[in-house]
Amino acid sequence: MSAPILFSRGRVIDPRSQVDGVRDVLLRDGKVAEISEAPLQVPGAQVVDARGRWVLPGFIDLHVHLREPGEEGKETILTGSRSAVAGGFTAVVAMPNTKIVNDSALVTELVLSRARAANLCHVYPAGAITKGLKGEELAEMGELISAGCVCITDDGRPVMSASLMRRALQYSTLFDIPVMVHEEDLTLSGKGAMTEGPTATRLGLAPIPSSAEIVMVARDLVLLEETGGRLHIAHISCEGSVRLVREAKKRGLKVTAEATPHHFTLDDTAVGSYDTHAKMNPPLRLRRDVEALREALADGTIDAIATDHAPHGILDKQVEFEKGINGVVGLETALGLTLALVHDGVLSPLKAVELLTDGPARAFGLPGGHLGAGAPADVTLVDPEVEWAVDAERFFSKSRNTPFNGRLLKGRVTQTWVSGRLVFSDGQIKESR
Amino acid sequence: MRHLLGIEGWRREEIETLLDRAEAHLPRGSANASVLQGKVVANLFFEDSTRTRTSFEMAAKMLGAQVLNWTAAGSSVSKGETLLDTVRNIEATGPVALVIRHRSSGAPHLVAKHVRCAVINAGDGTHEHPSQALLDAFTLRKHWGKLDGRTVLIVGDILHSRVARSNILCLTALGARVVACGPPTLLPVGLKELGAEVTTNLDAALPQADAVMCLRLQLERQSESFFPSTREFSRLFGLNVARSEKMKSGALVMHPGPINRGVELAPAVADGARSVILEQVANGVAVRRAILEVCS
Ligand SMILES: [Zn+2]
Numbered sequence: 124m125s126a127p128i129l130f131s132r133g134r135v136i137d138p139r140s141q142v143d144g145v146r147d148v149l150l151r152d153g154k155v156a157e158i159s160e161a162p163l164q165v166p167g168a169q170v171v172d173a174r175g176r177w178v179l180p181g182f183i184d185l186h187v188h189l190r191e192p193g194e195e196g197k198e199t200i201l202t203g204s205r206s207a208v209a210g211g212f213t214a215v216v217a218m219p220n221t222k223i224v225n226d227s228a229l230v231t232e233l234v235l236s237r238a239r240a241a242n243l244c245h246v247y248p249a250g251a252i253t254k255g256l257k258g259e260e261l262a263e264m265g266e267l268i269s270a271g272c273v274c275i276t277d278d279g280r281p282v283m284s285a286s287l288m289r290r291a292l293q294y295s296t297l298f299d300i301p302v303m304v305h306e307e308d309l310t311l312s313g314k315g316a317m318t319e320g321p322t323a324t325r326l327g328l329a330p331i332p333s334s335a336e337i338v339m340v341a342r343d344l345v346l347l348e349e350t351g352g353r354l355h356i357a358h359i360s361c362e363g364s365v366r367l368v369r370e371a372k373k374r375g376l377k378v379t380a381e382a383t384p385h386h387f388t389l390d391d392t393a394v395g396s397y398d399t400h401a402k403m404n405p406p407l408r409l410r411r412d413v414e415a416l417r418e419a420l421a422d423g424t425i426d427a428i429a430t431d432h433a434p435h436g437i438l439d440k441q442v443e444f445e446k447g448i449n450g451v452v453g454l455e456t457a458l459g460l461t462l463a464l465v466h467d468g469v470l471s472p473l474k475a476v477e478l479l480t481d482g483p484a485r486a487f488g489l490p491g492g493h494l495g496a497g498a499p500a501d502v503t504l505v506d507p508e509v510e511w512a513v514d515a516e517r518f519f520s521k522s523r524n525t526p527f528n529g530r531l532l533k534g535r536v537t538q539t540w541v542s543g544r545l546v547f548s549d550g551q552i553k554e555s556r
Numbered sequence: 557m558r559h560l561l562g563i564e565g566w567r568r569e570e571i572e573t574l575l576d577r578a579e580a581h582l583p584r585g586s587a588n589a590s591v592l593q594g595k596v597v598a599n600l601f602f603e604d605s606t607r608t609r610t611s612f613e614m615a616a617k618m619l620g621a622q623v624l625n626w627t628a629a630g631s632s633v634s635k636g637e638t639l640l641d642t643v644r645n646i647e648a649t650g651p652v653a654l655v656i657r658h659r660s661s662g663a664p665h666l667v668a669k670h671v672r673c674a675v676i677n678a679g680d681g682t683h684e685h686p687s688q689a690l691l692d693a694f695t696l697r698k699h700w701g702k703l704d705g706r707t708v709l710i711v712g713d714i715l716h717s718r719v720a721r722s723n724i725l726c727l728t729a730l731g732a733r734v735v736a737c738g739p740p741t742l743l744p745v746g747l748k749e750l751g752a753e754v755t756t757n758l759d760a761a762l763p764q765a766d767a768v769m770c771l772r773l774q775l776e777r778q779s780e781s782f783f784p785s786t787r788e789f790s791r792l793f794g795l796n797v798a799r800s801e802k803m804k805s806g807a808l809v810m811h812p813g814p815i816n817r818g819v820e821l822a823p824a825v826a827d828g829a830r831s832v833i834l835e836q837v838a839n840g841v842a843v844r845r846a847i848l849e850v851c852s
Pocket residue numbers: 186188218278279431
């Protein structure tokens with residue numbers, strides 16, 4: 124076995140054990156062995172001097188699009204994994220809406236084998252709720268789960284049929300996995316290109332009312348209450364949805380929710396004069412929705428920060444706004460945007476870290492997300508003081524579609540360790556040969 | 557060279573200077589008729605509009621320019637060529653200005669980021685139609701001298717109207733009060749932020765107006781249930797003869813054309829003494845000459 128690794132004298136923030144202070148962390152045999160308040164002396168250990176750094180559980184992203192199989196020009200499992208570890212993520216959940224939809228064990232196995240070959244972060248596939256994401260028939264949930272899927276979702280599309288959604292939740296109780304939902308009533312969003320509000324009116328862009336999301340959240344919470352199962356709401360984006368989730372949690376329903384950095388950072392005005400980099404689904408909402416998301420991140424209504432990392436080529440964005448493809452890449456800017464909430468006094472460091480680690484781990488029942496003894500040796504080191512400007516040209520992702528290019532952020536990942544192996548250090552990917 | 561992408565971003569003095577220039581382009585005006593001699597103006601109409609295209613074409617020719625008329629029908633656009641590819645090909649022929657009509661809001665803005673010549677928005681999606689607003693303001697100014705303190709009532713499908721957006725911005729910039737009126741389904745949120753007051757009660761608003769601008773109703777909106785029928789629309793929001801009698805004496809009736817006669821506007825009102833609709837068309841050419849002159 125390789126030598127033990129000792130992170131010495133860093134500020135360890137481990138939300139699950141509520142630790143926030145200077146500690147030593149010892150990794151041994153691919154697991155966390157110990158967190159110690161007193162300095163540890165471990166003969167033969169590789170010592171990482173972590174003074175002035177934050178030592179955190181590796182981040183977990185419940186929502187990424189790796190585009191493979193089918194759109195390898197935008198991203199591959201390898202390039203997506205590089206982007207993930209560069210952003211401090213040691214695990215990602217890969218959405219099934221690839222060009223060849225992940226609605227069968229064959230595709231799940233392909234994703235897993237490409238992830239093994241990349242050998243950077245953990246990649247957990249998500250399977251489709253319905254065959255071909257068509258919203259007509261259930262996909263073989265049992266087969267998908269036994270092949271390695273950790274949740275099912277038709278992400279990118281809602282399940283418009285209430286009765287099919289009801290059955291998906293009912294049936295999922297066989298496996299105790301979350302059903303992840305993209306909440307959008309398509310009859311309300313229609314041909315809309317951005318959220319309804321003064322900006323949409325000024326730009327003359329067809330509006331998407333927030334009710335398009337809220338009514339589906341309401342519907343699915345009703346179905347959840349009736350059927351049991353676990354509901355996970357992807358990229359929640361408006362005040363009304365947050366209110367419904369908060370109330371449902373109070374009543375004890377098994378519902379979790381995630382919010383993206385772009386939705387809790389930007390409002391509709393970021394569309395400016397038709398900037399397609401600010402085009403996403405759900406659309407950027409109004410300032411009051413951004414405020415509501417921030418509040419919900421702080422009070423525990425939202426469980427996880429997820430990026431909805433959605434790589435697209437430049438030609439998908441250099442078009443009329445209405446034609447622009449939705450989505451932004453997010454893995455490499457997530458930490459800095461999350462820490463901006465800490466600098467703004469919205470989140471404590473402990474809460475911010477929880478939303479990137481323990482929160483997502485618990486929502487999906489994934490290993491990791493904490494630094495307790497026996498946890499996977501997935502560790503992210505952060506320099507909380509460094510200020511840097513986002514430069515999309517330097518992303519490890521294959522794509523550059525971000526509305527944050529040029530933005531100044533404070534706090535950056537300096538090292539990422541997966542299963543006790545250094546995979547990212549000071550701007551370099553450490554690929555195993 | 558500057559672009560005319562919308563009224564948004566133009567200051568009052570700039571608008572007034574442009575309207576002053578348009579005065580010089582009226583028949584018997586003093587403007588130099590050959591400022592664009594030997595130059596090319598490209599008309600790119602991705603969406604049909606005989607009126608606006610003809611008006612820009614006449615304006616360009618009267619300034620001595622050659623006009624390149626390009627229409628989407630039968631072009632490589634139908635074969636999947638992107639907007640930017642199309643525009644770059646046309647730009648390569650060396651025009652001083654691109655006049656663009658497009659069904660997507662913001663299309664001229666996208667083009668302006670990628671070309672070196674002037675871009676003039678001749679109507680984009682449901683966003684702006686600045687030359688129309690300028691000619692409307694010009695027409696009102698000819699009647700009133702100045703717009704300060706006047707009330708203009710815009711009636712109909714505000715939600716889908718680029719004419720309404722440009723007019724709200726332009727008329728308020730020139731000191732007028734603008735009231736937008738229509739059924740709630742056709743009034744977008746945030747009109748106040750654009751500068752307009754909002755009402756759904758035409759009969760109450762009408763007696764206060766110094767001018768009423770009826771918008772063309774797109775009849776296919778009925779099938780999208782923005783309103784139950786053109787009959788009901790006409791009953792509630794059409795400017796019929798009885799209603800026009802409630803208008804202030806001397807108040808004007810406007811319409812950007814083409815009119816659905818008997819729907820948003822009764823024929824007798826469209827052709828009546830209050831109507832300035834044909835003046836709008838005539839003034840359009842002078843205003844567009846001024847635009848081409850300022851932007852090229
Ligand atoms: Zn997604």
